[in-house]
Amino acid sequence: MKRILLVLIFIGLSIGQIAHAQINEQLIQSMVKEANENSQLEPLAHELLDVIGPRLVGTPQMKQAGDWAVAKYEQWGIPAKNEVWGEWRGWDRGITHIDMVYPRVQSLKGMQLAWSPSTGKKGVTGELVVLPMVQDSAEFIQWLSNVKGKLVMIDMKELTGRPDYNWEEFATEASFEKMKNERDLQEETWSENLKRIGHNRRTLPEALEEAGALGIVTSYWSKGFGANKIFSASTKKIPTVDLALEDYTMLYRLVEYGNKPKIKIVAESKELGAVPTFNTIASLKGTEKPEEYVILSAHFDSWDGGTGATDNGTGTIVMMEAMRILKKLYPNPKRTILVGHWGSEEQGLNGSRAFVQDHPEIVNNIQAVFNQDNGTGRVVNMSGAGFLHSYDYLSKWLAAVPKDITDHIETNFPGSPASGGSDNASFVAAGAPAFNLSALNWSYWNYTWHTNVDTYDKIVFDDVRNNVILTAVLAYMASEDTTPSSKEKIVLPTDVKTGIQKSWPVQRAPNRKGGM
Incomplete structure (x- = not known):
């Protein structure tokens, strides 16, 4: 009788498990259907x-x-x-208009960066200048007097506006390699010049603002057709805008050729406390x-x-x-x-x-x-x-x-x-x-x-x-799941660069009062 009872219990459990599995499957199928x-x-x-x-x-x-x-x-x-x-x-983003007003009139593609100061409805109009090549930070400090009342372009003029995949599809192998070598040299030269200037992407606008610049113009190309990275401004009183590669490089060439381009920026953002x-x-x-x-x-x-x-x-x-x-x-x-x-x-x-x-x-x-x-x-x-x-x-x-x-x-x-x-x-x-x-x-x-x-x-x-x-x-x-998930951690390996055993990430406190 005991053996028969055990068999019946086993059969009962098996049926229950099968039924449970069928219910699970039915529910999952219902989820798939609903989705x-x-x-x-x-x-x-x-x-x-x-x-x-x-x-x-x-x-x-x-x-x-x-x-x-x-x-x-x-x-x-x-x-x-x-x-x-x-x-x-x-902060509330308002209307942004960016227009070239000299040597001809053209509306430009761009936008105010997050938390950028407002220009007010009248906007600001000024001539564009680009960063100089300098020997050291002292030469840059001496040059800073040139930015007063000007709009300063702080990014490199890209060599090409075509993504690499576009070059790979259409260019000759020699032409593609030539472009990449020229671009690498240009990027290295630009980076080294920034080091000599003594500022990074965040601190440079602040130095230009302090020197009397009218505004900051950037172009942070994302290496894709029509795509720019859009982050935040670091200026406190003057506007910072980002322009599409096509417009930025055009303006840069106008500066290089001595055409003295001017643009007008209207950026009507609001500070909300x-x-x-x-x-x-x-x-x-x-x-x-x-x-x-x-x-x-x-x-x-x-x-x-x-x-x-x-x-x-x-x-x-x-x-x-x-x-x-x-x-x-x-x-x-x-x-x-x-x-x-x-x-x-x-x-x-x-x-x-x-x-x-x-x-x-x-x-x-x-x-x-x-x-x-x-x-x-x-x-x-x-x-x-x-x-x-x-x-x-x-x-x-x-x-x-x-x-x-x-x-x-x-x-x-x-x-x-x-x-x-x-x-x-x-x-x-x-x-x-x-x-x-x-x-x-x-x-x-x-x-x-x-x-x-x-x-x-x-x-x-x-x-x-x-x-x-x-x-x-x-x-x-x-x-x-009837079983709680195990939280046991692995023993982390040794860092090959330092020779020190890696440690589990440390819990960090949030910034509870940001941007002020």
Whole structure:
């Protein structure tokens, strides 16, 4: 009888396990169907990117985006809030017009840099000058008297406006090599001259401002057609603008040939004083282990050259759409599933670092963090982030993801801990298992990373939908796993350069009072 009872128990358990597996498979298939047939990605992207626009920390658009996300989550029945963690220099980009007014009239392609001082409605008009070649800093200091009342061009005139891939396709091998050699020499000469001048990209505008310059003109080419990197100004009273390569090099040649070009800059930005900066947080409360957490992570802020579409609008809408699907199909998770849309990532992971510092009760009980940041491509790489036993659970969770998605993904176990780059590093530094969903390039670094062309039209929605499915299934599996994730770390190797054993990244404090 005992033997029969054991057999019946075994059969019962097996049936239960099969039923459980069937339920899991059915739920995952439902997630895939929802993601593909009822996707909200396009309207989310339109509302966030086209209507609200870029989300520079400290701007009204960042606040508008936070309020929009909270309202969207609440519309889906998901509790959400904007959680203030500091304050930032408030600034609002206004109308910018840049025009050449001599030796002829031409409207120029360009924009005011973030936090640049305003020109007022009248604007400023002045002759352009370029940096001199000097023997030492003393000669540069002597030259500084020439900038008073002038607009100073502080970047090198690019040798070519064609990306390397364009040269590779059309140029002869000899011509391509000749161009590269000339460019290398030009870049080396420019770099050495800057060293002799005694300033870098940040301090040079400040020195020129102090010397009486009327404004600063830059062109930070991103090595792609029409793409410039757009960051922030370091001047306090005079405007700083960035021009498209084509216009900048034209003006530079006019200066070199003695044509004395003049431009007019109208940049009507507004200073708003100190404004709150925040993370947008939403959650599905766990039913069995509510004090343990699965975190979906993506930074919400962006630079404002474009609309922050692939950095990190795509990561943002992936996490929002994954949460919508989870709420609809898996509304009662075992563990709490929390989504964090972090503020001020671009200035040093400040939002996620603040969250980690402010919420040890969450960070100490994390099952997993899934972070997505780098662009519009499908996820192609996952690392164990230096957690010794990460293979044991990550591979199990990934096995539940549809094969047509995981076929594209390479894994690296146990990997090494992230020390920066994106918000997963904030959690890794605190010892929490946080994993970056690293995406296919899609020319991210040259064309959309912090550029003026990081806009809706660069999104590849088929790839983004794949990432939604991946994220939703990973969150589900991490929530359901009966075993807590091991946080045991690997022993890091010796640094070959220093001969010293590497150490785990140190948790860093956020900047809670930025830009002021």
